[in-house]
Amino acid sequence: MSDDQVLLDWGSGVASLTSSGEPHRRRERSVDATGWRAMASSPDSLPDTSSEPPCDAQWWRAAVIYQVYPRSFADSDGDGVGDLPGVIAHLDHIAGLGVDAVWLSPVYRSPQRDNGYDVSDYQDIDPSFGTLADLDELIRELHRRGMRLIMDLVVNHTSDEHPWFIASRQNRTGATADWYLWRDARPGTIPGQAGAEPNNWGAAFSGSAWQWVPERGQYYLHLFSVEQPDLNWDNPEVREAIFAMMNWWLDRGVDGFRMDVINFISKDPALPDGPVDRAGYGDGTPYFVYGPQVHTHLAEMKRRVFDHRSGSYLRVGEMPGVTPEQARELTDSKHGPLNMIFQFDHVYLDQDGDKWTPRPVSVSDLRDTLAHWQLALADSGWNSLYWSNHDQPRAVSRFGNDSRYWRESATALATLLHLHRGTPYVYQGEELGMTNAPGESIDDFRDIESLHHYADAVERGEDPTVVLAALRRMSRDNARTPMQWTSGRYGGFSTTKPWIPVNPNHHWLNAAAQVRDPHSIYYYYRALIALRHQHHAVVDGEFVINETGRDQIYAFRRTAGNEAIETYVNLSDNPVSIDELEPNALVLLLGNYPESVRDTTRLAPWEARVYRRRFG
Numbered sequence: 001m002s003d004d005q006v007l008l009d010w011g012s013g014v015a016s017l018t019s020s021g022e023p024h025r026r027r028e029r030s031v032d033a034t035g036w037r038a039m040a041s042s043p044d045s046l047p048d049t050s051s052e053p054p055c056d057a058q059w060w061r062a063a064v065i066y067q068v069y070p071r072s073f074a075d076s077d078g079d080g081v082g083d084l085p086g087v088i089a090h091l092d093h094i095a096g097l098g099v100d101a102v103w104l105s106p107v108y109r110s111p112q113r114d115n116g117y118d119v120s121d122y123q124d125i126d127p128s129f130g131t132l133a134d135l136d137e138l139i140r141e142l143h144r145r146g147m148r149l150i151m152d153l154v155v156n157h158t159s160d161e162h163p164w165f166i167a168s169r170q171n172r173t174g175a176t177a178d179w180y181l182w183r184d185a186r187p188g189t190i191p192g193q194a195g196a197e198p199n200n201w202g203a204a205f206s207g208s209a210w211q212w213v214p215e216r217g218q219y220y221l222h223l224f225s226v227e228q229p230d231l232n233w234d235n236p237e238v239r240e241a242i243f244a245m246m247n248w249w250l251d252r253g254v255d256g257f258r259m260d261v262i263n264f265i266s267k268d269p270a271l272p273d274g275p276v277d278r279a280g281y282g283d284g285t286p287y288f289v290y291g292p293q294v295h296t297h298l299a300e301m302k303r304r305v306f307d308h309r310s311g312s313y314l315r316v317g318e319m320p321g322v323t324p325e326q327a328r329e330l331t332d333s334k335h336g337p338l339n340m341i342f343q344f345d346h347v348y349l350d351q352d353g354d355k356w357t358p359r360p361v362s363v364s365d366l367r368d369t370l371a372h373w374q375l376a377l378a379d380s381g382w383n384s385l386y387w388s389n390h391d392q393p394r395a396v397s398r399f400g401n402d403s404r405y406w407r408e409s410a411t412a413l414a415t416l417l418h419l420h421r422g423t424p425y426v427y428q429g430e431e432l433g434m435t436n437a438p439g440e441s442i443d444d445f446r447d448i449e450s451l452h453h454y455a456d457a458v459e460r461g462e463d464p465t466v467v468l469a470a471l472r473r474m475s476r477d478n479a480r481t482p483m484q485w486t487s488g489r490y491g492g493f494s495t496t497k498p499w500i501p502v503n504p505n506h507h508w509l510n511a512a513a514q515v516r517d518p519h520s521i522y523y524y525y526r527a528l529i530a531l532r533h534q535h536h537a538v539v540d541g542e543f544v545i546n547e548t549g550r551d552q553i554y555a556f557r558r559t560a561g562n563e564a565i566e567t568y569v570n571l572s573d574n575p576v577s578i579d580e581l582e583p584n585a586l587v588l589l590l591g592n593y594p595e596s597v598r599d600t601t602r603l604a605p606w607e608a609r610v611y612r613r614r615f616g
């Protein structure tokens with residue numbers, strides 16, 4: 001049996017992973033074939049170019065990263081909220097996918113106004129999640145299984161309960177007085193009254209981006225909620241404190257950072273008014289999405305935190321609104337301060353101006369957007385690849401068909417993403433095809449963004465049922481319902497009523513059922529991840545679009561040396577005929593339909609196939 005055959009066996013029900021017992025050693029995978037085969041059984045005459053080991057200094061190029069949102073992952077102590085011991089208890093589920101690292105959403109001490117993206121102590125763990133000792137154990141347990149830990153770094157803003165801010169708001173002379181963005185009222189206005197704000201910007205979670213503080217007699221800027229004041233990155237003491245904190249975490253054993261809205265840290269110092277949007281506020285993004293000092297500050301971070309270390313750490317920046325050209329500069333392997341960024345173009349496609357005004361997405365829009373990023377970062381820079389995270393609706397509900405073609409569309413979308421060039425991210429539950437939540441009433445929602453939007457829209461006179469329909473489609477809570485471990489009460493997430501309702505479909509959609517089913521979405525993800533680890537062309541191959549002339553098909557080729565891998569995905573509910581498939585030249589590596597129904601002249605609804613081209 002060739003390596004390909006072992007690794008591409010989606011039907012296998014049994015996988016065993018043997019860990020070297022040391023951190024950061026690649027795991028040996030052996031798979032016992034017990035189910036049906038997704039791959040072709042004909043031998044392949046190609047030389048194996050996959051033996052080239054991924055360069056360890058750039059381990060993240062060949063890696064797949066799994067995101068854990070701890071509040072919703074697993075509750076170990078029966079308080080209805082997920083926690084670190086819960087994560088540790090389920091590490092074998094994550095390791096079973098074959099992923100290389102875990103990105104952990106924030107577990108720092110926090111009043112939890114934005115579920116931990118409002119930090120009040122960067123060097124402690126919030127009691128709802130556990131303790132520093134639990135975090136140390138998580139690092140040990142991940143490393144023991146050959147996986148790395150990526151922490152979330154939320155430093156565009158702090159919580160308004162952070163001691164830095166508590167001191168800063170008191171007066172204009174204290175030690176942290178200039179650590180936030182304080183400004184006087186607009187000249188000629190009465191401070192504290194509507195219209196007196198220093199500029200017209202709106203905040204991401206509704207209302208003005210400015211909050212008046214009478215004791216200091218000034219406004220502070222908050223791009224997100226009023227409880228998330230923005231830090232003043234132009235103050236060297238602020239940067240010093242952040243870099244010291246990052247060094248403290250790296251010394252503790254973490255392997256890198258996912259940096260929250262890190263492109264927002266530098267604002268145009270003039271803070272000019274922006275064009276007024278539907279809600280009546282100015283759009284400040286032109287003045288902070290890629291501000292004047294962002295590159296300089298990130299370059300300094302790299303020097304001060306990473307360059308003196310011998311290890312290889314991941315630096316991935318979340319960057320809404322950056323252009324491919326900016327991303328190239330930021331992630332250039334020689335001069336860029338980051339390894340990769342999360343761009344947002346493909347997740348903005350279904351929004352007409354704002355996220356609550358949906359519009360349909362065509363396959364060609366999706367293809368053009370993804371392909372544009374592939375080509376723009378082809379010879380310099382590196383892409384992150386994602387459909388989902390804790391801020392996005394569930395991918396199968398949003399871009400697939402979560403009823404009739406649930407399994408097919410979840411695996412088709414996964415195939416498409418994982419065969420692109422870049423580092424794929426899997427958000428918890430995506431590997432099970434978890435769907436959007438029913439959200440029957442506003443009482444089912446918890447997210448600050450959703451609740452504020454609902455209150456504002458209803459107050460403006462919008463029809464509550466229409467507002468609720470938009471929430472059902474776009475709310476961040478869709479991603480935050482508890483992980484569905486079993487068909488049992490509360491989905492096996494907790495022994496108590498969880499902080500947010502469990503999706504009722506857990507009775508059939510759950511991890512236990514999928515681990516028993518050799519044809520499950522879970523095992524398909526494992527096969528896709530194995531494909532990346534086995535084929536150099538999946539990691540580094542050049543990306544070229546295959547023009548099929550069929551609107552509903554996304555097809556592309558990845559080539560490296562003498563290896564070529566071709567992917568065909570039908571992104572629709574209808575069968576599509578195709579004549580590009582050359583049965584004699586292509587060897588099937590992976591497909592999401594059984595061999596018995598596979599046709600060489602057409603792709604079934606949401607069918608995905610990955611082939612290796614035979615040369616000579």
Ligand code: TEU
Pocket residue numbers: 114117118154204224260261318320355390391449
């Ligand atoms: O998100 C930033 C961001 O721009 C969005 O994805 C955000 O959720 C969207 O604008 C809402 O419509 C990051 C975090 O991922 C998010 O969870 C935090 O709430 C936000 O920053 C503030 O820290």
